[in-house]
Amino acid sequence: MKKTVLVTGGAGFLGSHLCAKLLDRGCRVVCMDNFFTGSPENVRPFMGNPDFELIRHDVTLPYSFYVDEIFNLACPASPPHYQRDPIATYKTSVLGAMNALELADKWHAKVFQASTSEVYGDALVHPQPEDYWGNVNPHGIRSCYDEGKRGAETLFFDYHRQHGTRIKVVRIFNTYGPHMNPEDGRVVSNFIIQALKGEDITVYGEGRQTRSFCYVDDLIRGFLLLMDSPEDVTGPVNLGNPGEFTMLELAEKVIALTGSSSKLVHRPLPGDDPKQRRPDISLAGKLLGWKPEIMLDEGLKRTIEYFKGVISV
Numbered sequence: 001m002k003k004t005v006l007v008t009g010g011a012g013f014l015g016s017h018l019c020a021k022l023l024d025r026g027c028r029v030v031c032m033d034n035f036f037t038g039s040p041e042n043v044r045p046f047m048g049n050p051d052f053e054l055i056r057h058d059v060t061l062p063y064s065f066y067v068d069e070i071f072n073l074a075c076p077a078s079p080p081h082y083q084r085d086p087i088a089t090y091k092t093s094v095l096g097a098m099n100a101l102e103l104a105d106k107w108h109a110k111v112f113q114a115s116t117s118e119v120y121g122d123a124l125v126h127p128q129p130e131d132y133w134g135n136v137n138p139h140g141i142r143s144c145y146d147e148g149k150r151g152a153e154t155l156f157f158d159y160h161r162q163h164g165t166r167i168k169v170v171r172i173f174n175t176y177g178p179h180m181n182p183e184d185g186r187v188v189s190n191f192i193i194q195a196l197k198g199e200d201i202t203v204y205g206e207g208r209q210t211r212s213f214c215y216v217d218d219l220i221r222g223f224l225l226l227m228d229s230p231e232d233v234t235g236p237v238n239l240g241n242p243g244e245f246t247m248l249e250l251a252e253k254v255i256a257l258t259g260s261s262s263k264l265v266h267r268p269l270p271g272d273d274p275k276q277r278r279p280d281i282s283l284a285g286k287l288l289g290w291k292p293e294i295m296l297d298e299g300l301k302r303t304i305e306y307f308k309g310v311i312s313v
Contacts, residue, residue, distance in 0.1 A: 002028045002051065006067045008059050008100060009074035011038030013179045014114070014172075017220050018071060019043060023051060025224075030067070034058040036088075037076050042179050059096035060088075064103065069227065070111040072100040075149070077116070079142065079270065080185035086144035093148030094155065101159045101167075110166040112227050113156050115236060117173040117277060118146045127278040130171070130236050141271050153236065160234060168226050168233070173240025173279045177216030177299060178306035188213060188300075191251055192307050195260035205269035207248035212278045214241040215299035218292040225288040233287050240279035241292040257300055 005022050009015045010031030015038065022029045028051045031043055035056065046052040057063055059074040075092045076082040082089040097113060104111035120128045121136030136146045159165040176188040194201045222239040245253075248264070255262055284290045 002026060003068045004028045004030065004066060006030045006032060006070045006103075008032045008070070008072050008096065009038060011035060011040060011043050011054070012073065013042070013181060014175065014216065014219065015071075015073045016042035016179050017177070017216050018073070018223060019046060019052070021220055021224060023049060027051065029053070030055060030065070032057050032059065032063070033074070037081050037181060037184065039181070059099055060091045062099055062102070064106070067103060067107055067109045069109055070100050070104055071114070071223070071227070072097060072112060073114045075114075075145070077145075078181075078184040078186045079145075082145040083141055089144040090148040093145070094151045097152035097155045101155060101165055105159065105163055105165055108166070110168065110227060111156075112168040112170070112223065113152060115153050115169055115171045116145070116149045117171055117238070117240065117279065118142070119150050119153065119171060121146060122274045123276060126276050127242065127280040128238070129280040130238055130283055157234075166231060167235075168229070169235035169237070170223065170226055171236050171238050171279075172219065173214055173238065173277065174211050175214045175216055175219045175240075177303050179216075180303070182307065182311055187211065187247065187250065188303065189307070191254040192258070192300075192304055193311055195254050195258040195262045196304070196307060196311065198261055200265040201251050201255070201262045202267055203247050203251055203264050204267050204273065207251070207264070207266070208246050209269075209273065210244045210246050210276045210278065211250070212241050212244050213250070213296055213299070214239065214292055215294040215302070218294055222284060222288065222290045225290050229288060237284050237287065238279040238281050239284055239290070240281065241296070242278055242281055243296060244276075244278045245296065253297065253300060254304075257297070258304055
């Protein structure tokens with residue numbers, strides 16, 4: 001029998017890529033999304049596939065059907081989106097995790113939590129290893145997401161300890177690629193769209209803050225390796241590209257690759273914006289044999305080509 005896999009947030013950026021890979025593996029895929037940030041267009045290519053089912057549902061509300069595995073990806077992930085309704089964001093992280101765990105418990109299914117590097121906050125340790133507990137503001141404008149994801153991790157490990165739930169937890173660092181929402185406000189999509197339109201490129205602060213950028217194909221490969229790993233490998237495991245770039249360096253790369261005439265403009269730095277972000281991925285290498293293969297220039301070229309086809313220049 002085919003394995004039945006639920007992907008919550010399956011019509012989003014990461015979820016749609018994951019659905020494609022699971023279908024390629026011969027799984028029956030149930031994609032659940034409320035389309036707050038995801039889009040039916042991302043999964044339209046799968047709609048004629050008899051092994052694909054799309055359900056419109058909010059993960060904060062209970063649901064019940066048979067599953068073998070669950071990938072819990074549902075949650076707005078960019079600051080403009082998760083700050084639009086911070087209470088809903090927190091509920092999506094915590095109640096969404098609880099409902100996924102309850103369903104996994106019912107069917108003894110494996111359940112995967114898409115956590116985030118934001119659990120490290122404005123890190124005082126660099127790069128960030130999994131045993132670093134973080135430096136997070138519990139009541140700032142980013143807290144609905146940061147603390148929501150931390151709370152979700154708490155639930156996952158408590159269910160594992162108390163009920164023996166089969167869990168996998170990954171911490172995602174900045175990821176980019178096709179199917180990013182052009183309106184999501186993330187730095188890669190912002191810079192590419194502004195450059196393609198010849199608009200000023202918005203850099204916050206002096207642009208010296210750093211990020212690490214992982215191409216989506218590398219990330220999804222890591223997801224599947226973790227889900228397929230032995231039962232005692234629960235995570236959390238960092239997945240991200242350890243190449244570290246300032247925002248100014250990223251802007252310069254995007255301008256060069258698009259051939260844009262855009263100029264840089266500086267705006268005030270948002271509250272609680274981390275100064276440095278780079279994953280320590282030694283654990284992923286040790287446990288999963290994983291490391292990123294697609295470097296920034298190549299990934300940006302592919303992402304630029306995608307956005308050329310979906311935006312009006």
